[in-house]
Amino acid sequence: MTGRGPRPIALGAALVAVGALALAPTLIQRDDVINFVFVVLLSITLAQSWNILGGYAGQVNLGHAAFFGIGALVTRALWFGGTNVIPAMLAGAAVAVLFGLVIGVPAFRLRGAYFAIGTLVLAEILRITVSNVFPEISTLPTATIGHYRLTDRYYMALALAVAATLTVAILTRARAGLGMRAVREDEDAAEASGVAALRLKLTALSLSTALVGLAGGLFAYYQISYYPQHPFAPNWTFDALLITYIGGVGTLAGPVMGAVLYTFLKEYLAVRWVDFHLLIFGVLFMAIVLTLPGGLVDLADRARRGLARPRRPRD
């Protein structure tokens, strides 16, 4: 997956998939299916946005929920205040980026765990503060519920998932993406060869927080009622990491595959055992980090190569 752009077949398949998803609401008149696909698409955005920073630039964000939550909070407040939803979402994304930079600028000058701890702490501060300041459940006004259209939300989710995946696709080919991967592998060596490490890390952080801020805004637009602290809950961070790693961190297709698999199993298992998926995926996650850092995408790649050239010795 590194260096090369997507293969023509993969590109064709992606176009067909997006086309089918665009037609889905007219072909399938079932809200439950559309809602399910919405969750998959939102998960793709959540995971790809984590992937940009964690997978490409190599910076572990343990508080992704903070930026998702900020996007949701700002969007909902502006939207309820009368602003059109799209500018409201953009404002939410901008505030999320701002908060990201507050942590990123100091933490990225250093190495190691600083950024991870900073984001983890930020998410908790915001979650506790928001739950204290806004203890009441937030529900759409009755008038808005009256003309609530699921397909609007669905198309926004599709657009956002495509935008996030395209961003990653561009990073796999662009010079900036190459620089980010260089920083991930060895920051000193990257800097020695003229890569502006700090600037690239901040670029990745801004893209990542902007996309997840938009995803949070979409959640605020989609969800009829929720407690304002809910989008700040650690679960959103869990989802982003699990999906990204299971699918394949630092790859283009990984978070997409991961999101489909994760959402399916989560919904399937939830019928009988609420939250049981976290145990399965938590164990799977550890196994992948320790033994298969490329995730499912890597596994599929290996299998394909193995089938194509069965007798080739390992290199």
Added chain:
Amino acid sequence: MSLVAQQLLLGVLIGGLYGLAAAGLSLVFGVLRVLNVAHGELIMLGGYAAFWLFTLVGMDPFVSLLVVVPAALVVGALLYLGLFASVVRFSDETRIKNSLLVSFGLGLSIHALAVRLWTADERSITTSYGGRALTVAGLAIPELRLLSLAVAFALIALVHALLTRWRWGHAIRATAEDWQAALLVGIDVRKAYLLAFAIGTGLAAAAGGLVSVGYSVSPSIGLEWTLKALIVIVLAGLGSMMGTFLGGILLGVAEAASAAAFGGPYREVVGLVIILLILVARPQGLFGRS
């Protein structure tokens, strides 16, 4: 005034537990350069162990530490061998990153398992002597919490003694100082890692046992305790057990003071804000060696 003094006193009492919770994390991070964000979940498991020993066989929670801590040493050794031994092969930076990820998955799994096994309910141990309190200068000192503080201090003093007197304690400290140099002078660095991780887990379990007596445990306390331990390490630096204990007390008092000033719901926030401020203003101050 006496109300504030009472709150500050309770802050000191819980601060001892913060110190104990942080001591294990500090030891593991200082020696292995492994940042175990599942430390809070290990504390939670220790709390449940004490809770079930009390509920099922009626064992006093302070006595049950004698069972829980040795069991935790074994669990810690197994966790090290199964998960972290393969992480410590890497260079410092990759080591921290991979240990963060692995322990993140570990914490998530333990949390989900605890919810399955024991439900999300809060549990706590109520002993027959639980309600007694000493009165000193108009302040009520709950005996149970005072005893917890004393036990926490005793455990930290024990680990301090082990690190300064015991042969392997010297090996652990040498490894923390410079593992390559330690290797060169013939120290079995792997064994030092194993011991440090086991002791760290033992300390976590002890802290959990004490948490289940004076306070309460539920599957979701893990993250909260990991964060408390991190805050204490940031306040106290690495490398000194007694410093960590005092850092814990400082956090307990700071929380009590902020609860008195801004109201109860914000008591958790003060420590987190301290980390964030130190990170933004003086990032090299995080994890300084004292």
